Amino acid sequence: MSRRTQENLIAGLLVAVFAAYLLMTLNLGPNARLVPVPIALLGLGFLLIQIVSQNRSDGREFQLDLFASLTAGAASGTADAAGEEEPEPRETGESFPRELQAAGFLAAFIGLILLLGPIAAVFLFTSAFFLVTGHFAPLKGVTVAGLCTLALYLLFAVGLQLQMYHGVLAPLFEPR
């Protein structure tokens, strides 16, 4: 998938979000929608200009600036006034499997938290991550994970008196 197709896909998705949002405001009273409606309309407008501009220009020119478009490219300086992150255009074909893995890890972690509660999940996830990446020898990995879990437990459950979520499976283990 080319970068431009991906960009268009994301932009298309956002158009759908904005449209759905606008639809939802129809049920609201005049005060409740006073701010949301213009904001969503503005966003939609910006997005449409963005879509047009990213498809009109060729190659990697879709980082078009509003100001640049207004002043017909007079301010070429703005284009490289990159923000907090230097954009690193890389071949997405290579990173896609890693991205899926990353999302998978995250989903697994969340799943564990929901099933077993945060503390048990932290221990399992951390151990598993150490084992899978092979960063530590297995025994050391489990030990480090255990220590970290203990530290977090002491910090959040004991120190902050946070009532931990027990996880969906907890009742199965509870003595009755």
Place this chain on the structure above:
Amino acid sequence: MRARLPCLLLIFLAIAASGATAHAASVRGEIVTLLSPNSAGGMMTRYARMIAPYIARHAGARDVRVRIMTGGGGIRGANALWFAEPDGRTIAFTSVTTLILSQLAGSEAVRFDATRFVYLGRAATEPRVLTVGAGSGITSVHDARTLGRPFVFPSQGTDEDFYSMAVLADVMGIPLKVISGYDGNADTALAVIKGDGDGHITGWSASQAVIEAGDEVPVLTLGPERYPDYPDVPTALELVDGASLEAVQAIVNMLDMRRGFFGPPDLDPEATAELRTAISAALDDPQLVADSVAQGLPLLPSPGEAEQIKITQITEASQHLVPMLRAALEAIR
């Protein structure tokens, strides 16, 4: 993932419930969960944490565990209590005022009928007060009525003070203009002091400092009787009669039920009796009384039976209130 969560919760509840029904409905030796639908650092939760161990002691329960369930201005926790097993092992502590009002006003999130909760006892209450800005020229309710323009009421969204004011204005014939969107009591107080607003409703202790400083003037107490420190400030009940009195009485009853314990509807009679006794005893425990003084959380207990009667009164009067509350809500939407 998010859609699955309610299902998982349901399964959890189902498992919990299936285990629960096997027990006799006594809390003796059991773990009681005390839901606190308010924020973790708030007054309500501090009260709940302070009182919980004493209830456990007097009820002979293994433990009374405070469970914070913040959300939707108390609605989330109240919804949870509504669906809880009526075996006495899940009770809640919050301001029932907000719950009744949001229900009467037709809030879409409400799944419960607040008047059907079983009342177990009140821990504390404090009358609320309508104060006006010192520079507003208003010194009494009569002045507010004859301003020749609407009385400007800065409000923080749709809280109990908003609804109380709507009802007061309606029955007392005060033309009202609500300016909603303020961020908390400090913000409305400042608006009143500045003269952006004419007056607002707060708790007596919260307004102490500004009244003493001469920035605000109390004109009306929303409580069963006059506030001892300000004997010249009339109560709302003194100023109305007939059907209006009924409406104001309902509001006063509601406000008087803040900081109370209650259980799910159709709570088992044995558990109800047990918990009411235990809560009364806990609130009379000299050690708790000492604690409450030390922590600056004053107690003003009232037995569950008495509070239950107020609930009934509120239910009867609420039909009067509904159109007023709905109209007030409609006006700011």
Place this chain on the structure above:
Amino acid sequence: MLEAIVAGLAALATPQAVVFMLVGVSYGLVIGILPGLGGIVALALLLPFTYGHELAATLALLLGAHIATIWGGSVTSILFKVPGAAKSLALVFDGHPMTRQGHAARALGASATAALMGGLMGAVFLAFTIPIVRPVMLALGPSEYLMMALWGLTIIATFSEGSLLKGLVATCLGIMVAFVGMDPVSGTPRFWFGNVYLLDGISFPVAMIGLFAVAEMMTLYVKGGAMVDRVGGEQRSTVLDGVKDAFRHWGLVLRSSLLGLWVGVLPGVGASVGGIAAYAQAAQTSPTPERFGKGAVEGVIAPDATLGANEGGGLMPTLAFGIPGGESMAILLVAFLAMGIVPGPRMLTSELDLVFSMVWIVVIANLLTALIGLAISSRLARLPALNPNVMIPLVLSVCLLGAFATRGLIEDVVVAAAFGVVGYLMNKYQYSRANFVIGMVLAEMIERNLHISLGLYGEFFLFTRPITTAMLAFIVVTTALPFVRRYRRSRAMAAGNGS
């Protein structure tokens, strides 16, 4: 007055007060460093311990902890791009790029020093601006708050990562997300899909943990290699450089502190807005605004000075009028009342030594925090160089637990993860995350104050309120200035090339 100043300090010279201060500050630092938790949680947890001790000692515990949380939040923003609390958000913008460039120690040094200087100025102003606070509080109103929020919004032009259009789209999205839940003005549930969890809205710290921390860990995993560009996390500057930076930009520190002071005084303006406004002010008054967002040390100094001064400002109305300047001040007010301190004008006359005790506590707590901070900064600065195989699970664990801890809701963990994926995609396709969160922070303030202004002053309030009009003009000018400057420069360059 001098007597009161001395008496105020003397009250703190007891062993209990000293110990309480140390405990409070250390505890505050830990809480501040934990993502999602801030001063409010710290105070709420301390409240039960506030009775039965010396008054000054108790105040030292509470205020000390509260002040230390602020710098704690800055630390994680700078090192891991994980804002410890909403108000430390602005530290992410330049602090983290500095870390990536191997200047973590310098950033931390600058941050601690700026917070200290801000705190000191806040304390001094708290002592000396007493007579003018009231008139200013009464002069500013919702329409001016609205202008302040709009001013914060103008900063989005800085963070548009190459595309202003996408930056604007991201801002709109952030504002829209902030509107999920109960509308603060009309009480209408909006965009909640019948889900009671959503009725409370998307918690800001939770979204931030997802967008920055979780997304960053995903990026780290996808990209491989360490978080910092240098091999082995070698530092290219020292803590001392940062300290010098803060002193070199003393004018900026002064301006930012004044801003922080007023943000603290006004109950309708939160510290998170203050941090962003400080950042906006720094970028707009800088001769080289294009360096912002890419590791400009001024972008660290300004928000930290503002946050430092904010506390002194917040104490002012809390003590003098019993009107807390913000949420954490409201909790402090509860503690004050419990300790028998009744705020009011009397505080500034008969209870003046108590007020000065608090001024001293603010000063000493800031000093302690800065000292501890500077001492541990060089060690902390090495953390981001940890092997990602160790860092990813640990940071994810802390952050997801932090997300849970903010409100104790398990749904928040799921939301943090979802925002993690969103943040990853936004970063990849250059929809600025910074703009998104700025929109999210400012949305409520804009909506509230727009409604109040319309209700109180009518549709033409922009032009009938002189201060508002002046602020509007100021915003328009400061926003247009960089563009005009750049346009002129490019015209001059074109002319130069032509000749």
